[in-house]
Amino acid sequence: MTRAASGIERLSLNQITTKAWSLAEAVQGCADAGIPAIGLWRDKVAEAGGADRAAVLVRTAGLTVSSLCRGGFFTAPTGTAARTAALDDNRRAIEEAAVLGTGTLVLVCGGLPDGSRDLAAARGRVRDALAELAPFAGDHGVRLAVEPLHPMFCADRAVVSTLGQALDLAEEFPAGQVGVVVDSYHVWWDPELYRQIARAGERIAAYQLCDWTLPLPADALLGRGQVGDGVIDFRALDRAVSAAGYTGWVEVELFNQQVWDTPGEVTLRRLIERHLAHVAPPPG
Amino acid sequence: MTRAASGIERLSLNQITTKAWSLAEAVQGCADAGIPAIGLWRDKVAEAGGADRAAVLVRTAGLTVSSLCRGGFFTAPTGTAARTAALDDNRRAIEEAAVLGTGTLVLVCGGLPDGSRDLAAARGRVRDALAELAPFAGDHGVRLAVEPLHPMFCADRAVVSTLGQALDLAEEFPAGQVGVVVDSYHVWWDPELYRQIARAGERIAAYQLCDWTLPLPADALLGRGQVGDGVIDFRALDRAVSAAGYTGWVEVELFNQQVWDTPGEVTLRRLIERHLAHVAPPPG
Numbered sequence: 001m002t003r004a005a006s007g008i009e010r011l012s013l014n015q016i017t018t019k020a021w022s023l024a025e026a027v028q029g030c031a032d033a034g035i036p037a038i039g040l041w042r043d044k045v046a047e048a049g050g051a052d053r054a055a056v057l058v059r060t061a062g063l064t065v066s067s068l069c070r071g072g073f074f075t076a077p078t079g080t081a082a083r084t085a086a087l088d089d090n091r092r093a094i095e096e097a098a099v100l101g102t103g104t105l106v107l108v109c110g111g112l113p114d115g116s117r118d119l120a121a122a123r124g125r126v127r128d129a130l131a132e133l134a135p136f137a138g139d140h141g142v143r144l145a146v147e148p149l150h151p152m153f154c155a156d157r158a159v160v161s162t163l164g165q166a167l168d169l170a171e172e173f174p175a176g177q178v179g180v181v182v183d184s185y186h187v188w189w190d191p192e193l194y195r196q197i198a199r200a201g202e203r204i205a206a207y208q209l210c211d212w213t214l215p216l217p218a219d220a221l222l223g224r225g226q227v228g229d230g231v232i233d234f235r236a237l238d239r240a241v242s243a244a245g246y247t248g249w250v251e252v253e254l255f256n257q258q259v260w261d262t263p264g265e266v267t268l269r270r271l272i273e274r275h276l277a278h279v280a281p282p283p284g
Numbered sequence: 285m286t287r288a289a290s291g292i293e294r295l296s297l298n299q300i301t302t303k304a305w306s307l308a309e310a311v312q313g314c315a316d317a318g319i320p321a322i323g324l325w326r327d328k329v330a331e332a333g334g335a336d337r338a339a340v341l342v343r344t345a346g347l348t349v350s351s352l353c354r355g356g357f358f359t360a361p362t363g364t365a366a367r368t369a370a371l372d373d374n375r376r377a378i379e380e381a382a383v384l385g386t387g388t389l390v391l392v393c394g395g396l397p398d399g400s401r402d403l404a405a406a407r408g409r410v411r412d413a414l415a416e417l418a419p420f421a422g423d424h425g426v427r428l429a430v431e432p433l434h435p436m437f438c439a440d441r442a443v444v445s446t447l448g449q450a451l452d453l454a455e456e457f458p459a460g461q462v463g464v465v466v467d468s469y470h471v472w473w474d475p476e477l478y479r480q481i482a483r484a485g486e487r488i489a490a491y492q493l494c495d496w497t498l499p500l501p502a503d504a505l506l507g508r509g510q511v512g513d514g515v516i517d518f519r520a521l522d523r524a525v526s527a528a529g530y531t532g533w534v535e536v537e538l539f540n541q542q543v544w545d546t547p548g549e550v551t552l553r554r555l556i557e558r559h560l561a562h563v564a565p566p567p568g
Contacts, residue, residue: 119473119515151435151473152436155514156498161475162474164476189438190435190445212439214439214440215504220499231396231400231401233402
């Protein structure tokens with residue numbers, strides 16, 4: 001195990017944050033910086049030669065894989081080839097997660113199919129997909145982590161829009177098979193947030209952080225700020241997630257062109273500084 | 285009264301949709317097109333010489349004022365000059381609404397004050413502001429219409445983010461004093477939407493339409509599409525709002541640079557076409 005510096009024992013780098021880095025570079029960067037865990041992306045795992053090779057790279061460096069991003073995108077109409085392909089791809093993602101030694105597969109569930117206005121039907125197909133995948137995930141020791149995405153992504157990326165809705169879905173299945181993601185960027189605005197975090201309890205499978213900064217960028221996907229640069233009260237969020245019983249990894253996931261244009265080492269130093277200032281329990 | 289053409293008896297032009305037009309031009313445009321009502325904006329009312337003159341203009345053309353936009357922006361910390369100024373301005377807005385003969389003042393409640401991360405406190409101040417303004421509004425025959433804005437505007441424009449939250453606020457006051465706005469753009473994604481519309485009942489003070497189109501524009505404020513251009517199921521929404529007992533105006537409110545660059549007459553023709561195709565009950 002990489003020995004984490006004090007205060008960052010639970011910090012994990014979600015590797016999209018260092019998008020320019022290969023998996024090997026990101027793993028080395030974490031080891032050098034003393035960050036003990038990494039959240040992997042499937043495209044980077046594939047580039048590194050597949051899950052087996054990636055698992056060796058991570059293990060050799062003494063890191064833990066906090067999660068695999070991502071499955072999901074399974075809202076295509078039932079009976080279509082797109083639907084079958086999505087479910088097959090999700091099974092492969094579950095197998096990869098198992099090989100990588102992470103118990104958490106993050107699901108971005110998918111938006112409305114092209115030309116559709118039937119949100120209720122798309123949401124129903126998310127439920128159906130979970131029903132089909134959950135036992136398979138359980139058999140592999142992997143938990144499906146349903147991520148509610150900010151409602152501005154409802155049409156094109158995820159029809160699961162609130163933590164409450166994600167929990168309604170998850171609770172239809174055993175807690176060991178289906179959990180939820182609490183990502184600060186997606187949920188911070190929700191008037192029901194603290195009630196739903198308390199409700200979530202052991203369903204919290206992943207906890208991801210970045211900040212809401214203004215103005216929104218031209219590409220709405222890329223607006224995620226460094227922790228501390230925006231309006232989110234991370235101390236309050238952390239208290240709530242901890243009170244719900246979560247003791248797992250705290251992943252930092254930044255979709256942000258400026259961050260991506262910054263050398264990875266600099267980004268990792270900033271992650272650590274921000275984590276100590278805004279997230280880690282104050283010493284003493 | 286302007287005699288509305290068949291199928292558009294409840295259609296109202298929110299005048300931001302024809303932003304390039306003066307109030308007099310918008311009123312004339314509606315009268316010419318057979319649109320029987322108009323939602324006014326305070327800046328346009330001021331440019332037209334104030335509420336008294338604007339009221340005469342509208343009445344002479346035989347139109348009804350469906351609502352006045354807008355009050356709100358009262359989340360500044362208690363005890364500050366900004367807070368006092370905001371409440372004073374809201375009282376003036378209530379008086380203007382009364383003079384204009386509309387019973388509905390739309391409230392965009394305001395975002396987080398600069399530098400604040402205390403969302404709960406800002407939300408508490410919305411409640412306090414309503415408590416201060418509601419009786420004054422009631423005395424003027426005006427209902428405060430709390431508009432939940434899409435969560436992507438939570439930080440900078442409205443800490444009221446869902447219909448359920450707006451109703452929690454409104455229900456603390458008499459129904460004649462505080463209601464809510466159902467605006468398709470802001471609420472379409474909400475998994476609780478249909479339950480909350482049914483709950484809203486007589487609290488629905490205004491009903492506004494535009495569509496959610498992709499991609500989001502560089503300026504997130506300006507992404508509102510013509511009814512029918514996006515992903516919202518207007519028939520389903522309309523059935524729900526009608527089932528809740530709402531029989532009032534259906535305002536079309538488009539923040540959209542392309543629409544603003546289109547001649548007003550063309551925009552109004554398109555509004556009518558879209559209303560007949562996607563909103564008005566099919567004939568027979």
